Amino acid sequence: MKEILKWATEQNRAVCAFNVTNMELVQAITEAAAESNTPIILQATKGGINYAGLVYLVNLVKSARTVHPRLRVALHLDHGDSFETCKMAIDAGFESVMIDGSHLAFEENIAVTKRVVDYARKFGVTVEGELGQIAGIEDHVSNERSLYTDPAVVRDYVTRTGVDALAISIGTAHGAFKYTSEPQFRFDILEQIHAQIPNTPLVLHGASSVTPSDLATINKFGGKIENARGVSESVLAKSIPGGVRKINIDSDLRLAFTAALRQYFTEKPDHFDPRQYLAVARAHVKELVKRKLSSFSA
Ligand code: G3H
Ligand code: 13P
Ligand code: ZN
Numbered sequence: 001m002k003e004i005l006k007w008a009t010e011q012n013r014a015v016c017a018f019n020v021t022n023m024e025l026v027q028a029i030t031e032a033a034a035e036s037n038t039p040i041i042l043q044a045t046k047g048g049i050n051y052a053g054l055v056y057l058v059n060l061v062k063s064a065r066t067v068h069p070r071l072r073v074a075l076h077l078d079h080g081d082s083f084e085t086c087k088m089a090i091d092a093g094f095e096s097v098m099i100d101g102s103h104l105a106f107e108e109n110i111a112v113t114k115r116v117v118d119y120a121r122k123f124g125v126t127v128e129g130e131l132g133q134i135a136g137i138e139d140h141v142s143n144e145r146s147l148y149t150d151p152a153v154v155r156d157y158v159t160r161t162g163v164d165a166l167a168i169s170i171g172t173a174h175g176a177f178k179y180t181s182e183p184q185f186r187f188d189i190l191e192q193i194h195a196q197i198p199n200t201p202l203v204l205h206g207a208s209s210v211t212p213s214d215l216a217t218i219n220k221f222g223g224k225i226e227n228a229r230g231v232s233e234s235v236l237a238k239s240i241p242g243g244v245r246k247i248n249i250d251s252d253l254r255l256a257f258t259a260a261l262r263q264y265f266t267e268k269p270d271h272f273d274p275r276q277y278l279a280v281a282r283a284h285v286k287e288l289v290k291r292k293l294s295s296f297s298a
Contacts, residue, residue, distance in 0.1 A: 001074040001096035001126040004039045005165060005201045008245040014204075014296045017041035018289065019078060019250035021048040023060055024282040025257070030064040030071060032289035038297045039072035041096070041246065045079050049089075058093045076128070078248070086116045090125050098167065102130035106153065113161040121162075128246075130167035131157055134205045136174025151192035158197050165201045165246060168193055170239070172206035176228040176251045185235060187242060194243035201245035208251035209233050211288065214259040221262035225255075233295045240296065247296050253285055260284035 008015045018029045020042050033040040042064075044057050052060075061075045076096040077089035086097040099116040101109035113129045120127045132149030149168040158166060171185040172178070193202065210230030218225055236247060260281040264271070271277065 001041070001076065002124075002164065004041065004072055004074050005126070005245055007039055007072070008297075009201060012240065013298075014240050014244050014247045015039055015041055016289070016292050016296055017043050017076060017078075017203075017246050017248045018253060019043055019045065019048060019248070020057070020060070021052050024278050025253060025285060026060045026064050028282045028285035029253075029289050030068055030073060032286045033073065033293060034068040034071045036290060036293045036298075037070075038293045039074075040293070041074050041076050043076040043078040043098075043248070045077075046081060046085055048078075054088070054092050080116070083112055083115050083119070086127075087119060090120055090123055094125065096126040096128065096164075098128040098130070100130050100167075102133050102167070102169075106157075110157060110160050113157075113163060117162045126164040127162075128165040128167055128203055129157065129161055129163040130169075130203075130205075132169030134167070134169045134172060134174060136178065136206055148186055148189050149193060151189060151196055154193050154200075155196045158200050163200070165203050166193075166197065167203040167205055170204075172204055172231055172236075174206045174251075176208065176210050176225065176230070176255065178206065178208075178210070178231060179229050180227070183231065185231075187238065190239060190242040190244070198243065200243075202239075202243045203246040203248065204236065204239055204244050205248045207231065207236050207247045208249050208255075209236075211252055211255060214252075214255040214288075217259035218255065218262055221259075221266040223258070223262055228255075233292075237295060249292060252288060252292070256285045256288045257281045 020026050074095045077094050079100045080086040080097050089097050099113050101112045117127045133147035170190050208230045210228045264277045264280050
């Protein structure tokens with residue numbers, strides 16, 4: 001993870017961090033990255049780990065490394081909710097963890113983050129912290145509105161915790177229903193944060209664009225997803241000169257996977273072999289990942 005973040009900083013690019021929960025996603029993402037010769041981060045939330053199983057996830061990534069020996073890939077815990085969750089991931093072989101203390105009071109956030117950093121250091125594991133609150137729903141945090149990161153406190157937080165990367169809130173939001181009104185992206189805040197901590201890689205969560213063609217396919221083939229809205233890839237790309245080095249994408253993968261399956265089941269109502277329809281979903285996710293990599297990492 002350290003090398004991947006260093007690569008992004010030197011190249012003035014951002015690495016895509018994709019959430020994974022099954023073999024087909026791991027295969028699609030790593031194949032796309034290997035073919036694009038681009039480093040990537042695979043990440044799993046506590047919910048993802050509960051679904052797939054810790055051992056399966058760690059070994060799926062290990063298998064991907066065997067299949068693509070030249071691929072630079074890191075396995076990261078997304079939105080770790082406690083020291084114990086982070087310790088569990090580190091002990092299982094994750095190379096990086098996020099401790100999400102963004103909902104805590106500042107001093108409590110520092111205390112739990114520092115505890116994770118102290119433990120992670122012993123194993124050469126990197127740590128991502130968070131300041132400010134990102135709107136949307138995740139496993140343990142649900143915020144209706146963004147609470148932008150305060151640039152005045154970021155240096156104190158980074159110095160006292162020793163985090164390797166910092167997730168910030170500048171107007172992106174989690175999930176497929178990000179905005180009910182015009183989003184306010186605060187590039188001015190990003191600039192101020194970057195000026196305070198120029199050597200800390202910044203992380204943008206909630207970076208799905210909610211691909212219009214996938215949304216249309218889902219709704220055409222029996223789905224009903226209304227009022228979904230994401231953040232455009234061109235807006236996200238503007239954050240890269242401001243020090244954003246990791247861009248988190250989950251919802252777009254879910255939509256791509258679902259769109260391919262819905263279309264498949266409608267067009268081939270007599271098929272029932274998972275190898276047939278999962279191969280189609282996997283190929284569609286791979287296409288999406290290639291597009292994301294060329295938007296942010298090329
Ligand atoms: O922010 C992270 C994810 O998009 C939420 O994923 O449903 O696995 O918690 P989850
Ligand atoms: P999206 O819901 O926009 O894909 O965000 C994912 C994310 O931030 C994972 O941590
Ligand atoms: Zn997130």
